[in-house]
Amino acid sequence: xxxxxxxxxxxxxxxxxxxxxxxxxxxxxxxxxxxxxxxxxxxxxxxxxxxxxxxxxxxxxxxxxxxxxxxxxxxxxxxxxxxxxxxxxxxxxxxxxxxxxxxxxxxxxxxxxxxxxxxxxxxxxxxxxxxxxxxxxxxxxxxxxxxxxxxxxxxxxxxxxxxxxxxxxxxxxxxxxxxxxxxxxxxxxxxxxxxxxxxxxxxxxxxxxxxxxxxxxxxxxxxxx
Ligand code: CDP
Ligand code: CDP
Numbered sequence: 017x018x019x020x021x022x023x024x025x026x027x028x029x030x031x032x033x034x035x036x037x038x039x040x041x042x043x044x045x046x047x048x049x050x051x052x053x054x055x056x057x058x059x060x061x062x063x064x065x066x067x068x069x070x071x072x073x074x075x076x077x078x079x080x081x082x083x084x085x086x087x088x089x090x091x092x093x094x095x096x097x098x099x100x101x102x103x104x105x106x107x108x109x110x111x112x113x114x115x116x117x118x119x120x121x122x123x124x125x126x127x128x129x130x131x132x133x134x135x136x137x138x139x140x141x142x143x144x145x146x147x148x149x150x151x152x153x154x155x156x157x158x159x160x161x162x163x164x165x166x167x168x169x170x171x172x173x174x175x176x177x178x179x180x181x182x183x184x185x186x187x188x189x190x191x192x193x194x195x196x197x198x199x200x201x202x203x204x205x206x207x208x209x210x211x212x213x214x215x216x217x218x219x220x221x222x223x224x225x226x227x228x229x230x231x232x233x234x235x236x237x238x239x240x241x
Contacts, residue, residue, distance in 0.1 A: 019139030029168030050144035075122035148210035158213035
């Protein structure tokens with residue numbers, strides 16, 4: 017039986033990575049978190065003290081970034097040039113800067129190439145902003161997850177607080193709204209629902225409820241592949 021390719025897009029905090037990871041586990045597929053890749057490049061830029069305005073230098077760093085994703089003990093680990101940066105890429109400084117880095121076309125080009133290589137063998141669940149539209153336009157299943165900004169900010173706040181990262185809820189809401197705006201309005205590969213993607217509003221939905229909806233779509237699709 018051919019393994020499916022599943023693309024999940026949507027704004028920050030919609031539940032993409034949580035849901036994508038569970039779907040991948042249930043189907044025994046590989047989960048690919050493309051946001052983590054943009055975050056890894058951003059961390060590299062921050063560490064090198066390069067300004068995001070220096071497009072040439074940032075693009076060069078993106079091309080030099082050796083990013084690998086590994087699945088260990090039920091969690092995705094992210095490696096940047098051999099170093100485990102899984103925790104570092106979630107820090108607020110990275111979140112604030114990542115959308116500025118992600119709008120640079122050469123950065124996107126470098127990530128797109130890596131992402132397509134990662135998905136080449138099929139049996140993948142990939143999440144991000146442009147997966148259904150640019151990275152895997154022929155995906156078997158496309159899902160666009162969303163939720164109200166209040167709910168998304170609250171979810172992210174709870175997540176960070178539980179990890180001991182103190183952040184003001186209003187400030188976080190503002191940061192997420194600003195990131196959404198940048199992601200939706202950029203010229204290259206903006207965040208937009210692919211015409212053939214299934215829209216799921218996860219406001220008020222449980223994680224398992226969303227997982228079940230996607231698994232149902234997979235079952236339906238199976239009848240035709
Ligand atoms: O987890 P969260 O929703 O906060 O964000 P993420 O998935 O880690 O992505 C971080 C940022 O990377 C996004 O806000 C986008 O600017 C960028 N990104 C992108 O441009 N394209 C993707 N396919 C994935 C992420
Ligand atoms: O990847 P994305 O930014 O879209 O969201 P996420 O990191 O998967 O989810 C953000 C937080 O919301 C996580 O702590 C999830 O456990 C939680 N979540 C939720 O409470 N209800 C859902 N239906 C989906 C996610």
